[in-house]
Amino acid sequence: MFSHSIFVNILLLVTLIECFLCQNFDFSENFSHNVTDPDEHRDVVQLIESRGFVAETHYVTTDDGYILTIHRIVNPYLKRTKRKPVMLQHGLLSSGVDWIINAPALGIEQSKAVFQNKTVSNNLGFALSLFGYDVWLTNSRGNTYGVNHTKFNPKKEDKLIRDFFYEEGGAFLPPNSVVNKLAEMVCKDFLFRDICSNLLFLIAGYDHLQLNETRLPVYIAHAPAGTSAWNLVHFMQGIVSKKFQKFDYGGIKNRLKYGTKTPPSYNLTKIDTRYIAIFHSQNDWLADPDDVQFLRDQVKGHFLLDYKVQFPKWNHIDYIWGKEAAKYVYIMILRVLEKFKFNP
Ligand SMILES: *[C@@H]1O[C@H](CO)[C@@H](O)[C@H](O)[C@H]1NC(C)=O
Ligand SMILES: *[C@@H]1O[C@H](CO)[C@@H](O)[C@H](O)[C@H]1NC(C)=O
Ligand SMILES: *[C@@H]1O[C@H](CO)[C@@H](O)[C@H](O)[C@H]1NC(C)=O
Ligand SMILES: *[C@@H]1O[C@H](CO)[C@@H](O)[C@H](O)[C@H]1NC(C)=O
Ligand SMILES: *[C@@H]1O[C@H](CO)[C@@H](O)[C@H](O)[C@H]1NC(C)=O
Ligand SMILES: *[C@@H]1O[C@H](CO)[C@@H](O)[C@H](O)[C@H]1NC(C)=O
Secondary structure: OHHHHHHHHHHHHHHHHHHHHHOOOOOOOOOOOOOOOHHHHOOHHHHHHHOOOEEEEEEEEOOOOEEEEEEEEEOOOOOOOOOOEEEEEOOOOOOHHHHHOOOOOOOHHHHHHHHHHOOOOOOHHHHHHHOOOEEEEEOOOOOOOOOEEOOOOOOOOHHHHHHHHHHHOOOEOOHHHHHHHHHHHHOOOHHHHHHHOOHHHHHHOOOOOOOOHHHHHHHHHHOOOOOEHHHHHHHHHHHHHOOOEOOOOOHHHHHHHHOOOOOOEOOHHHOOHHHOEEEEOOOOOOOOHHHHHHHHHHOOOOOOEEEEOOOOOOOOOHHHHOOOHHHHHHHHHHHHHHOOOOOO
16 A cells, blocks of 8 residues: 555654654663563553552444453542543553553552642543542554454454454554664664654654653553554545545545545534633644644634643643643643533
8 A cells, every 4th residue: 555655654754853853862861671660561450450449441342343442440449429430532552551651659548638638640540530530541443452353353363354454444553663673773872762763752752851761661661552554544644635534535435435525524613612621732743833723713612721731842742651741731631620520
C-alpha cells in the first residue's frame, strides 16, 4: 500500500530530525537501565492493585467483532453507590495505562487525607478514584488491550488476523523495529536513544522540564501500545487535506461507504459546548494553538471551560507523563467535574 511506505518514510525523516534535536540537549544526570522498576512489567490490573485499589476487567464487543478490554478502578474505602462514572479514553498509540503510569505518590491509604486537604495524585485515574469517582479506562482497537476478535484468535491465526485487520482498518504497526535500528545508529546516548526510538516522542515531541528521566524505562515499556494502521493513516489524511473528516477510501469506495465522492466532514456545529471543557497549551505539537482555534471557530457557542495550561513549555505528552500534571491540569479537571458531581 503506497500510503504505508510514505508513512514509514515520514517516520524515518522525523526520527532523523528528532535525533538531531535530541543531541542539542545536555542532560547532567547519567541514565542507567540497571535497576528495573516493577512497573515496567505490570499490566493495567497489576498497576491498579499495586497501588491498593481494586481492579475490574470488562470486555466490550464492537459491531464488527473486536473485543476491547476496559478496566475499572475501584476505591475500596468508598461506598459504591452514587458515584459518578468517569470514562478516560487514551490518545493515539496509547492505552488505558496512560492514566495510572506516573510515579506512585498518594496511594489509596491517603484517601481520607485527599478529601481533607485536596492533595491531587499525579495519575488522573487514581486522582479521580481518590476523589470518589467511578473510573473506567477504555482501550481502542489495535492496542495491547484491544487485539482480540470474536472470529479470529490473534495468537493462532496471526497472519489471518493481520490480513483481516488490514482490510478492515486494522493492521497492527510494528513501528519500533524500524525506528529502533535508526535511532541506535544516530542517537548514541542511552537516554537520547530511548527518546529518539519511541514513536510517541517522535510524533509528540518532548519537554525535558516535565519528563521524569528516571521513569523513562517504565513509560517506554508501555508505550506505544499500538493502534490500527488505518487510524494513523486517518490522522495523516487530516494533515494533508486540512479537513476534519471521515476516512478517505478513495473515490469508488467512498461512494459505496458514504454515497459521496469525498468523505463527509464531521459536523462540529452539532456539538453542545456547554458541557465540554477543553485544555490546551502553547507548546503542544499535536493539538497546537492553530488547531485549537480551528475547533473554536467551528463549534457554536462557548465551552464550559477553555483552559490554557499555565506552563509555557507544556507539551502533548505532559498531560499524562508530566512531573507536575496534577498541579497544572488535574486540579482543574477535578474542579470542573465537581460542578457535575451531584446534579447530572
Ligand atoms: C556519567 O557516566 C560517565 C561514564 O560512565 C562518567 O564518567 C561520569 O562521571 C558520569 N557523570 C555523572 C554526573 O554521574
Ligand atoms: C548493575 O547490576 C548488576 C547486577 O545486579 C550489578 O552487579 C552491577 O554492579 C550494577 N551496575 C551498576 C552501575 O549499578
Ligand atoms: C495532604 O495529604 C497528603 C497525603 O497524606 C500529604 O502528603 C500532604 O502533606 C498533606 N498536605 C497538607 C498541607 O496537609
Ligand atoms: C478472545 O476472545 C475469545 C472469545 O471470542 C475468548 O474465548 C478468548 O479467551 C479471548 N482471548 C484472549 C487472549 O483474551
Ligand atoms: C520520577 O520517577 C522515579 C522513578 O519512578 C520516582 O521515584 C520519582 O518520585 C519520580 N519523580 C517525580 C517528580 O514524579
Ligand atoms: C451541521 O449541523 C447543523 C445543525 O444540525 C446544520 O444546520 C448544518 O446544516 C450542518 N452542516 C452540514 C455541512 O451538514
